[in-house]
Amino acid sequence: MLHEWIPRELAFLDAHVPTLFLAFLLAAVAIWLLDKWLAAWNLYDLVWYPALLRVALFFGLFSVFGLMVY
Amino acid sequence: MPRINHGVRLLAACMQQAGADWYRQDFPLIGYLFKYLLAAFLALWVALKMEMDQPATALLTVVIVMHFRSGMVMTKSYYRLIGTVIGILFSLLLVAWFAQDRFPFFIAAALWIGLCTAGSLVYRNFQSYGFVLAGYTLCIVGLPATLTPWHTFQIASTRLSEIGVGLLSAMLVSELILPQRLWENIQAVLRGKFRDFSQLLGAGASAGLNQPFLKFMQDLYQLESFRASVQFETDDARVHSTTINQLNVRFMAVSTTYVVFQRLVQRLQAQGRSHEANALLALMQPLAEAVLIDGRPASDAQGLARLQQAVTDFQLGFTALFSRHLQALATLPDANRLEVETGAELLQRLATELAAYLQTYVLLVAHPHTRQVDRRAFTADQLHMHIDWLPVSIAAIRGALTLLILAAIWMTIDWPSGILAMTLGVITSTLFAASPSPMATIRQFAVGVLLGIALVYVSNVFWLTAAHDYVMLCIVIAPAILLTAWLSARPATALVGAGLGIAYFLMVGFNQALGDNPVKYFNDSIALMIALVVSGIMFSLTDYAASPWAKARVLTQLRQLVVDACLNPDMTATAFEMQARDLIQRSGNVHRPQDADSVRMVEALCATLEIGHAVIALRAVASDLSVQPRKLLQHTLVLIAHYYKQPGQKNQQQALQWLDHFLGWLQGGEYDQALAAWQAQPLTTQLHFIRLVIAAEASASPHPVLKQEAAYAA
Structure with missing residues (x-):
């Protein structure tokens, strides 16, 4: 499985950073791109509560990345 | 019976109307207070749960970034994060370089604060805010780290996490609960x-x-x-x-x-x-x-x-x-x-x-959903900025000096709360650098700080000692948060709210150990006061925008813009217009429409726009002329530029005479070989217009301040 390959902590300039933090950043960037795309295509018009969708998507993606680590 | 029925219906209609009014006007404010509380409690809970050193930093972050509009919170948080990360990186560098000697340390810190102040003045809106926070972060990370250099990295990472917690809670709450859209x-x-x-x-x-x-x-x-x-934003605003x-x-x-x-x-x-x-x-x-x-x-x-x-x-x-x-x-x-x-x-x-x-x-x-202007189709982008380096450098020097003075006080009297004083000193000198009347701003802020100090006393001595769990802690800080939120939601008292929030959460006593310590309390209060006094004095000593000299300078710069419009072939009408407006806007003289000064400034702006646009239009005409008339036009532009550079009777006469000569040549019809009739017509009207404007300058007083100076010299 994937989590056997990925270490729980990464050394960044000799400082130990949790991989989860990296997953967080990755998810944030991914959601940012997705969000731009959704807005450009007016897809938010179809959604009842765009902000909720955005947050939910972020947490979904973050959880997926997190589960890859653990 | 029908009368009663009628009365009831009327009453119902009134109530409905009143309810609708309340929902439209007052409900958003109540919702905002509720959101503010919720964001603060969420930040506090997470910070306590993760056993961070200073939960108050997370709360302070919430107080700083909360805003009525959801999109504003996101933008503010974004720039706050950038400012904080840059500030932390610089703090690490500074401690690594100069931890062993305080003099070079403070010199470098003062340079950094000067840079941040200058940046906060040059940039607009929340970008300016990022610079304020880059300076402030140096105080909350770099300065404490000098006392225990071996803990620098730990301090930096904890502060960053606390700020992150504050930002995330503020963003989450303001996005999800009763979002107020900018659109x-x-x-x-x-x-x-x-x-x-x-x-x-x-x-x-x-x-x-x-x-x-x-x-x-x-x-x-x-x-x-x-x-x-x-x-x-998630709605139409971004698309448009x-x-x-x-x-x-x-x-x-x-x-x-x-x-x-x-x-x-x-x-x-x-x-x-x-x-x-x-x-x-x-x-x-x-x-x-x-x-x-x-x-x-x-x-x-x-x-x-x-x-x-x-x-x-x-x-x-x-x-x-x-x-x-x-x-x-x-x-x-x-x-x-x-x-x-x-x-x-x-x-x-x-x-x-x-x-x-x-x-x-x-x-x-009318049709916001169907179409919008494509970004590639419209590129006259961004408001052009006009930056005057003199006030920017004055502000930078002021920021650096404020830090150095507070540092000197800290070092000479070996005073335990020096770091706090420097923190507030840096906040005030960077945050209010762009304020049009800094003294009034500082005064309002000081009222807030005093309120905060009083409130901290009550909280620390009477309430915090009784707070045994998370719920009690929330109840203790709720009054301060509500007051801050309420004050900062109203434009008239926004600064009082900011002062209150910042002072309260800088001093409130639940960092590391809960409860009160009277000695620390009084030291901290005195520190905040000293910081306010020092930055107040610095602001009053260097109040550039209020001096008559600054106004004369603005007028001169407007004239210089006209000169640029005459001589610089790259200056477009839009760029010229934006620079002139930005210059007046930044001069800080146009915030009170009733003021005689601001009316005079706008008058000067209108005059500048008038002549500038005419000159640029003239240059546009010149581009497709043959050699001889183009030479004549070049000469005209040079003369006009000369007049605007050195206003005076002689130069004005020279320009007017030349314009008369040129117009006479055009109207006499001697241009047969050089010009077509369709080219001569716009040229004539344009030149005539310029002539009218320049001639009108004579009857108006050329330059009130110059006149004063001339009288003084005589």
């Missing part, structure tokens, strides 16, 4: 601006043009500050960012042309040439009638469509109308045809620009 605000400003302008166009200005023009300018910058925050920008640029053009036209009419009237002035006003009449429908600006889609049609009709029928008026004028004995032609050209430009403005406006207001 409604933007639309309200757009509609208001259109209404005001229609009224001005339709009914004329009763109290002079300067005040409406000032109002338009402020709306423009407000819109720009909203536009800067729409990148993080470019459209709003285009609307801004087009509105700027049309309002300037209108003001220039009216100034021409006023000038003609003042010279007693009422025939020409009346002819011009009569020419404009159809346009003025079309703009107001039954005395009211168009508000719905049909009204706007009719207005667009009317403007097109006006453009198409203009030539016929114009020749009719010219014929009528020809019967009068001493009428000057050229002046009417000049005005007619301005009117045609006004109609074209109005049509363009209406096109974008209709797009935004």
Whole structure:
């Protein structure tokens, strides 16, 4: 499985950073791109509560990345 | 019985109306207070759960970034994060370099604060905020780290996590719960601006043009500050960012042309040439009638469509109308045809620009869902900035000196709360650097800080000692949070709220150990006061914007812009206009429309725009001429530039004589080989207009401050 390959902590300039933090950043960037795309295509018009969708998507993606680590 | 029924129905209607009013006006505020509390409690809970050193830092972050509008919170948080990360990186560097010696450390820190202050003055909106936080972060990370350099990294990472927790809770709560969108605000400003302008166009200005023009300018910058925050919105606002920008640029053009036209009419009237002035006003009449429908600006889609049609009709029928008026004028004995032609050209430009403005406006207001301006299709991007380095360097030196003075006090008397004083000193000197009247700002902020100090006393001594769990802790801090939120939601007391929030959460006693320590409390309070006094003194010593010298400088710079417009071939009309407006906006003299000074500044701005646009139009004409007339035009531009560089009787006469000579040559018809008739016509009107403007400068006092100086020298 994937989590056997990925270490729980990464050394960044000799400082130990949790991989989860990296997953967080990755998810944030991914959601940012997705969000731009959704807005450009007016897809938010179809959604009842765009902000909720955005947050939910972020947490979904973050959880997926997190589960890859653990 | 029917009467009772009627009464009940009336009562119900009243209640419904009152309820609707309450929901529209007061409910958002209550919702905001609730959101504020929720964000703070969430941040506190997470920070305590993760056993962070200073949960108060997370709370302070929430207090700093919370805003009424959700999009603003996102933008503020974004820049806060960037500012914090950069500040932390610099703190790490600083401690690594100079931890062993305090003098170079403070010199480097002062340079950094100077840089941050300068940055906060150069940039607008929340970008400016990022610089404030880069400076502030040095104080909360770099300074404590000097006491225990071996813990620097730990301090930095903990502070960063605390700030992150605060940012995330603020963003989450303001996005998800009762989000307040910017789009409604933007639309309200757009509609208001259109209404005001229609009224001005339709009914004329009763109290002079300067005040409406000032109002338009402020709306423009407000819109720009909203536009800067729409990148993080989910609704239509973001899609229309470019459209709003285009609307801004087009509105700027049309309002300037209108003001220039009216100034021409006023000038003609003042010279007693009422025939020409009346002819011009009569020419404009159809346009003025079309703009107001039954005395009211168009508000719905049909009204706007009719207005667009009317403007097109006006453009198409203009030539016929114009020749009719010219014929009528020809019967009068001493009428000057050229002046009417000049005005007619301005009117045609006004109609074209109005049509363009209406096109974008209709797009935004009537069909926001269907279309928008593509970013690639419109590139006259960004408001051009005009940066004056003198006030920026003064502010930078002030920021650096404030830090050095507080550091000196800290070192000489070995005072335990020096870091706190430096923190507040840096916050005030960076945050208020761009304020138009810093002393009033500091005073308001100080009131907030004093309130905060009083509240901290009550909290620390009476309440915190009884707080045994998370819920009790929440109850203890709730009053301070509510008060901060309420004060900062109202524009009149926003600074008091900021002072209160910052002072309270800098001092509140639940970092590391809960409870009160009277010695620390008094030390901290004195530290905050000293910081306020020092930065107050520094601000009053270097209050550049209020000095008469600064105003004279602004006037000189406006003239310099005209010189640039004459000589610099890259200067476009939009860039010129934006730079002139930005210069006046930044000078801080235009925030009070009733003030005599601000009216004078706007007057100077209008005069600059008038001549600048004329010169740029002249340069545009010059581009497709043959060699001989182009040389003549070059000479004209050089003379005008010379006059604006060194205003004076002699240079003015020189420019006027040359213009007369040139005009005589054009009107004499001796240009046969060099020019076609269709080229000569716009050239003549343009030159005549410039001549009118320059000649009018003589009757107005050339330069009040210069005059004063001249009197003083004599």
